[in-house]
Amino acid sequence: QVQLAESGGGSVKAGGSLRLSCKTSGFSYNSYCMAWFRLAPGLEREGVVRINGVDATLYADSVRGRVTISKDTGTNTLFLQMDNLKPEDTAMYYCAADYWFRGCGLQQNDYRYWGQGTQVTVSS
Numbered sequence: 001q002v003q004l005a006e007s008g009g010g011s012v013k014a015g016g017s018l019r020l021s022c023k024t025s026g027f028s029y030n031s032y033c034m035a036w037f038r039l040a041p042g043l044e045r046e047g048v049v050r051i052n053g054v055d056a057t058l059y060a061d062s063v064r065g066r067v068t069i070s071k072d073t074g075t076n077t078l079f080l081q082m083d084n085l086k087p088e089d090t091a092m093y094y095c096a097a098d099y100w101f102r103g104c105g106l107q108q109n110d111y112r113y114w115g116q117g118t119q120v121t122v123s124s
Contacts, residue, residue, distance in 0.1 A: 009118030022095030047106025
């Protein structure tokens with residue numbers, strides 16, 4: 001059974017940093033793509049970044065250069081390092097996962113498995 005659980009959200013001032021974690025179980029990192037999405041009030045869920053089984057990454061233009069995705073196969077944990085945060089980064093952040101052949105992009109439909117989310121709030 002695939003399970004994902006995010007943690008690490010919080011409230012920071014603009015320019016600050018946060019590191020989100022997503023503890024996973026039930027699948028092999030070699031076969032799956034994993035991604036971070038975010039959902040802000042009044043907006044659609046947005047794909048932030050994804051990483052595939054060979055560690056190739058794809059970043060959204062809105063965050064490129066400010067966030068870094070990584071994974072630790074020893075602890076089955078996905079990370080999102082966010083630096084130089086802006087108020088517009090305020091959102092609920094979700095990790096997602098699925099087999100690479102499901103799409104492995106930044107579209108919601110590429111992923112069937114989701115965590116419960118962790119809130120990030122950036123004040124000016």
